Amino acid sequence: MVEHGGRVLAAARKYGHAPERWLDLSTGISPFGWPVGEIPPEAWQRLPEQDDGLLEVAREYYGTLHLAAAAGSQAVIGVLPELRPRGSIAVVVPTYAEHAPAWARAGHSVVETLAGDVPALLDRIDALVVCNPGNPTGDRLPRETLLAWNARLAARDRWFVVDEAFADADPSQSLAGGCGRTGLVVLRSPGKFFGLAGMRLGFALGWPELIGALAERLGPWPVSGPARWIGRGALADRVWQATARERLVKASARLVALLGAHGLAAVGGTALFVWVPTARAAALQAFLAERAILVRAFARPAGVRFGLPGAPADWERLDGALAAWRKTDA
């Protein structure tokens, strides 16, 4: 199994602090969750209905017609590789760790590549997978570059898969609105921006034939009734979305400033997380974990990804821990 963030229970066992004491900054999930309110009992009791209006709301939100809902974009990542004949797949790294294994498991041959090397590969591969913004670095590839890659791939009937898990806070570079044409698949993951990763809701945006095959493959009722109910409310809540974008932009700027004040230079990141390249990533992660603060350290590229603190007390704890780290580092 690939390791991921958010594993507070495992950290609690390893470092000996009670689970409720942990400040979890190990994911890119917004601390400002959409207010769920009271779920109607029928959403729990009845089988979810495909024609409940969720897809219409999602079409408005993403600005495209053909999409399928799944229990998180992870569920789409797992089945997408089965929907195309075996071939050569390039995955731009660094990226979310589940893409390459999913294609390999379905029998494709997978190469990992840096974004700069993509043009040389474009005419030889059967599908290209890119995370934009990148994870964990937050690197953004310009829309024009992505559209040019898409065009070259589509000319040979090849696929371009863009994982936009972290695009909601700044959708300006999103390719969502360009979906519908054969060959372009965009994955979206509303749980991060809406602060509701536990609900398990994701979308694949694409062209009619692919979306039909994907929905068939995902089977009936892939998404829970409550997640569909929340999705209908949250994706339609434009006022909340605008406010959340502002709060996230402010909070991520504040986090960059806090890290900088303690000698940790943030490079890149998104409104949902901050990326700090450092050769001492593992040591910093362990130091913070001793203080019941969970962040994610990466080895290639070497660095630490910080999610956003929410409550004032969380900011203070992080501030204190980083001040202590700086002393050891000096």
Next chain:
Amino acid sequence: MVEHGGRVLAAARKYGHAPERWLDLSTGISPFGWPVGEIPPEAWQRLPEQDDGLLEVAREYYGTLHLAAAAGSQAVIGVLPELRPRGSIAVVVPTYAEHAPAWARAGHSVVETLAGDVPALLDRIDALVVCNPGNPTGDRLPRETLLAWNARLAARDRWFVVDEAFADADPSQSLAGGCGRTGLVVLRSPGKFFGLAGMRLGFALGWPELIGALAERLGPWPVSGPARWIGRGALADRVWQATARERLVKASARLVALLGAHGLAAVGGTALFVWVPTARAAALQAFLAERAILVRAFARPAGVRFGLPGAPADWERLDGALAAWRKTDA
């Protein structure tokens, strides 16, 4: 797409009654749902954690060690066929309509067979799929028969898949406790007995190697945080379970009596639904739908499956509609 019960919105469009007016008896979901109460906000906000205790509670409930959780047993049905080399699969019919297509989609050759013809096939097939109790008839195959089939298949390293979606109300014939040995897979679907089909929670019970491969295939976070939280509570709530079993047995007996009083002889069924074989299945279904009561008509075998009404007013409505049907039938 295969058609299923529970599609009130489609029925509302077709027959012209508002969705909220419908009495939905088209599924085998208990009308006596486990009381969900207030979901902790973290269950929505955070990524679900695999080591949150759900699997321990499920091990106790099912009486077996090796199991994987999924977003409904449907999700397991979709991926199980990919975990064995292509071969000859027999599916005992009538059964839940998703089994055969899932095996066929994964490249297996599938034959549908009646239970009586299974012994003649056992030495020639690579996997056997049985729903027990059966759906929609509620037919029960004796535990000894199933264990004998399992033994003959396992001797050749072949699989026996038992879908026990409707077993919770009477687990006496369940093979769950016998899982752990190579070759026996049992699928369980708590949403039906616990009256929470919308939460999307299911389990596969099997042997360590299969369960490991299945969990890998399902990927991280296949089940929502709230469904895991509910599962931990509901599967451990033995007092509620005992009460629910009694209520379901009484309600299904009452439904059999009501149908009988209107000339509809129930044959088989389970505590969660009643099966009425009748050549006029489609006409009866349409007649009830005109009255905003949704049941499921089947063509092979010909009959109607009735789920349980819950509230007193629901019983009265069904009583009245069946009395009217009897007059047209006379």
